[in-house]
Amino acid sequence: MMNLTLFVSFFVLGVIGWVIYKIFIWPFYISPLRKIPGPPSENPITGNFKELTTEESGFSEPQHRWVKKYGNIVKYHGLFNEPTLYIADSKIIQGMTLSNTYNFVKPFNASALAIAGIGLFFAEGENHRRQRKMMNPAFTYSNVKEMAPAFVRITLILKGLIENEVKLGKSNINLSPYLSKTTLDMIGIVGFSYEFNSLTSSNELAAAYESVFNLPASNLRIAISLLANYVPLVRQIPVDINKKFKNACAIIERVSKKLTEEKYNEAKYGELKGKDLLSLLININKTLPDEEKINDTELKHQIMTFLIAGHETTNVTTCWALHLLAQHPHEQDLLREELVKAFPDKSNFNPTYDEINSLEYLNCVTKETLRLNPPLPTITRTNLKDENTPIFIGVSALHKSTEIWGPTADKYNPKRWLDPSSIKDVTNLNYMPFFNGARGCIGSKVALVEIKILLGMLIRNFVFQPIEGLHIRRKVFPTPKPEPYLGLAVSIVES
Ligand code: HEM
Structure with missing residues (x-):
């Protein structure tokens, strides 16, 4: 009984530690993106999503503002504070589209995959x-x-x-x-x-x-x-x-x-x-x-x-x-x-x-x-x-x-x-x-x-x-x- 309690306690502490690391430590102290300029996170769970999804003109307007303020490479925070890059720099885009295309894959998107299938759009x-x-x-x-x-x-x-x-x-x-x-x-x-x-x-x-x-x-x-x-x-x-x-x-x-x-x-x-x-x-x-x-x-x-x-x-x-x-x-x-x-x-x-x-x-x-x-x-x-x-x-x-x-x-x-x-x-x-x-x-x-x-x-x-x-x-x-x-x-x- 004692062992089980100990095991559960360690497990719960481990999960709490991992969540703290992912949401509060990694994005701000360890991630290689931490020094890239960008808007501060608004919320540990939703990052900058609220601003991105509530603005009346849609997903891209806050990003335009950020580019004007922080430059052509901006870091903002996705779900659970995940550091995310927003890039409006032609040179970098050239590398991504013309030379190293297959190093940059489409992120997993469960809903889009269910609707579009794994056809040409999602094949890698x-x-x-x-x-x-x-x-x-x-x-x-x-x-x-x-x-x-x-x-x-x-x-x-x-x-x-x-x-x-x-x-x-x-x-x-x-x-x-x-x-x-x-x-x-x-x-x-x-x-x-x-x-x-x-x-x-x-x-x-x-x-x-x-x-x-x-x-x-x-x-x-x-x-x-x-x-x-x-x-x-x-x-x-x-x-x-x-x-x-x-x-x-x-x-x-x-x-x-x-x-x-x-x-x-x-x-x-x-x-x-x-x-x-x-x-x-x-x-x-x-x-x-x-x-x-x-x-x-x-x-x-x-x-x-x-x-x-x-x-x-x-x-x-x-x-x-x-x-x-x-x-x-x-x-x-x-x-x-x-x-x-x-x-x-x-x-x-x-x-x-x-x-x-x-x-x-x-x-x-x-x-x-x-x-x-x-x-x-x-x-x-x-x-x-x-x-x-x-x-x-x-x-x-x-x-x-x-x-x-x-x-x-x-x-x-x-x-x-x-x-x-x-x-x-x-x-x-x-x-x-x-x-x-x-x-x-x-x-x-x-x-x-x-x-x-x-x-x-x-x-x-x-x-x-x-x-x-x-x-x-x-x-x-x-x-x-x-x-x-x-x-x-x-x-x-x-x-
Ligand atoms: C105004 C109309 C359209 C726009 C603006 C558009 C835009 C795009 C963009 C931006 C991509 C690249 C997406 C990415 O890599 O993340 C793409 C890929 C694709 N589009 Fe279109 N599209 C249009 C119409 C069409 C039509 C009419 C078809 C088919 C008849 C089509 C079939 C595809 C397919 C199959 C891909 C995947 C290509 C690949 O990864 O090799 N699109 N489209």
Whole structure:
């Protein structure tokens, strides 16, 4: 009995000692990061998270302030005071993206993995190199240009739905669900030749994503999501948030499995003729030696990855593009002028890949939106070679740095992209909405043509204005979309 008491006492003392060491001693007296300047920790359990998650403009604003105050390398405190680096320094980023990519791995993120699977986005090292090499050919110019007609067709459905609302006398429209369903339907077709039809019918996959991405970012949701990385059992607590999350993950996985099986069945009868990404991947896979092939589970995970990476990002970007254009009517008019010139008959908006990419001002508007509101404002990594230090690459801080963009860095000005002197300091290491290097976005060409077709047709057909009294913020979690929703006053362009 005595021995047991002694053992328990030592155990409890050990745990208390370890907690004190991790939270109070390591971060401030031993960690190699302790001397790097940065904001003081606000709380031993939540570090600086409160400031990061409560500010109305979202996760990246406090970090911008810190960069201004402490410089391009800032140390702040994560959960349990964990020292975390925030980096807005192009030279360091160059080392991380171009030379030592595989020394910087993505930190474990239980919730994101459950939604996106361990596809290309979360694969690491040799596994990533093999998958990327095999997938690159599916994203070449000749394949992506074939996708334009599908983007036009789905945008036409969206246009019809908005037109109906306006004709029924409703001018203030919540565009968030429309745009989210539009981009889901688009990735369904170009990704898998699959008609989700979520714009025109109820769809369980759209509802699943809605339940994960469109609920308010309550403290409990954020806490569960963060704690699940340390204690996976947190997801088993029977609260509504967990039930909805697990239900959504089950649907996403089931649909992805079904899509893989259907394509495999089709592939039994020879080479797949579809130009969708999944058909291209299955065809490429067949030609590879066994050791380079991706297996069935990996393929299912690629589908989960494409579904989320290819749908939420383009949705967020299009939402902010419309919001910014509504707030800047002059820029909206300039864009419309360009579109009217290129498509004098608005009922005949049917651009090819090259035609939409040749529109100069549309290109500027897209770039400027991705500069001010990148869907991934920070890129997270862990340095394997250095105490597993968590690192946040400050994409949005670089995008708003006055050293790079001049005194108007935080102003919306699509025209800056036409003035060589305004962008003379811009490189792919300080403007990187798609990141770069071996882990840069594989779908950037797909995304750009999709967003431009969507914006092009919408601005050619409608005028968007802010709704008086509706205050739109940037959501903090899980993705930086407009909150409470993208509501705009919409009217029809007559000719
Ligand atoms: C505006 C739209 C988009 C933006 C801003 C964007 C941005 C990014 C960024 C920043 C990364 C790197 C993330 C990291 O390494 O932590 C990434 C990776 C990735 N994106 Fe995109 N993306 C967009 C659209 C798409 C689309 C349409 C697809 C698919 C069709 C896609 C598929 C992927 C995949 C598979 C990866 C992982 C690449 C790898 O690690 O090799 N993305 N994206």
